Amino acid sequence: MLVSATEMLKKAKAGHYAVGQFNINNLEWTKSILLTAQELNSPVILGVSEGAGKYMGGYHAVVGMVNGLLQDLNITVPVALHLDHGSFEGCYKCIEAGFSSIMFDGSHYAIDENVAKTTELVKAAHDKGLSIEAEVGSIGGEEDGVVGMGECADPDECKAIADLGIDFLAAGIGNIHGKYPENWQGLSFETLDAVQQKTGDMPLVLHGGTGIPADMIKKAINLGVAKINVNTECQLAFAAATRKYVEEGKDLQGKGFDPRKLLAPGAEAIKATVKEKMELFGSVGQA
Ligand code: 13P
Numbered sequence: 001m002l003v004s005a006t007e008m009l010k011k012a013k014a015g016h017y018a019v020g021q022f023n024i025n026n027l028e029w030t031k032s033i034l035l036t037a038q039e040l041n042s043p044v045i046l047g048v049s050e051g052a053g054k055y056m057g058g059y060h061a062v063v064g065m066v067n068g069l070l071q072d073l074n075i076t077v078p079v080a081l082h083l084d085h086g087s088f089e090g091c092y093k094c095i096e097a098g099f100s101s102i103m104f105d106g107s108h109y110a111i112d113e114n115v116a117k118t119t120e121l122v123k124a125a126h127d128k129g130l131s132i133e134a135e136v137g138s139i140g141g142e143e144d145g146v147v148g149m150g151e152c153a154d155p156d157e158c159k160a161i162a163d164l165g166i167d168f169l170a171a172g173i174g175n176i177h178g179k180y181p182e183n184w185q186g187l188s189f190e191t192l193d194a195v196q197q198k199t200g201d202m203p204l205v206l207h208g209g210t211g212i213p214a215d216m217i218k219k220a221i222n223l224g225v226a227k228i229n230v231n232t233e234c235q236l237a238f239a240a241a242t243r244k245y246v247e248e249g250k251d252l253q254g255k256g257f258d259p260r261k262l263l264a265p266g267a268e269a270i271k272a273t274v275k276e277k278m279e280l281f282g283s284v285g286q287a
Contacts, residue, residue, distance in 0.1 A: 022044065053083075062168070103133040139207040
């Protein structure tokens, strides 16, 4: 059964580790992530962007697939199904469809409008038992058409949003989605520290988990990050393994074209990436 992410992230913050949010795109992604979480006895959050939700057929299809896998694969670790960077309307659709968690990304609105919309969605989410994440300071890079410039959040604005009753907060600290450019300045731990001091026990979320060096991840967890989002890294691992399979001509040997064979190396590569991240984040054995 899906659970909200509130308890798992409170526990993570108190225990100084982070729970990974791994974005899903299809059945292979979802199955690989769930099996790895179960094998490592780790809580996990499945992230769904609006674009990925549409790609998979719609939010009801996603909910049906995830709930079916939880049952058929006997997944007993805590799993949350979370809308990633949701619009105001998208959040309502996911609440209705049966998600257990939503993120409202109001970072591109003026702070007053972000506050007003977040306030309304906190009530709507909590009335149905969902957890809700909000964002201050847009995350850089491009993800599914959502483009951010990579700002550092204003700690006072973070406090204003945190006080609305949200369950966890994404604050921009120089992180960006996708691969980090050569000249990236690194995470702003000064900003993270200031945000954590203003927001206290609130679990903080680090987006753009792909390519952040291990020492920075560890430092961020020490400064209050309890949820780390990873998307691109699974995509890169999947693509590289699939490319290798095809380049080696394996799809042309026997029944190598069977999707169950063609997509297997990619699915295994996702498992390896998720395992590596769960070990780094410290969530192994915390279910
Ligand atoms: P990456 O694609 O950089 O891992 O970022 C994922 C993310 O933050 C999803 O919201």
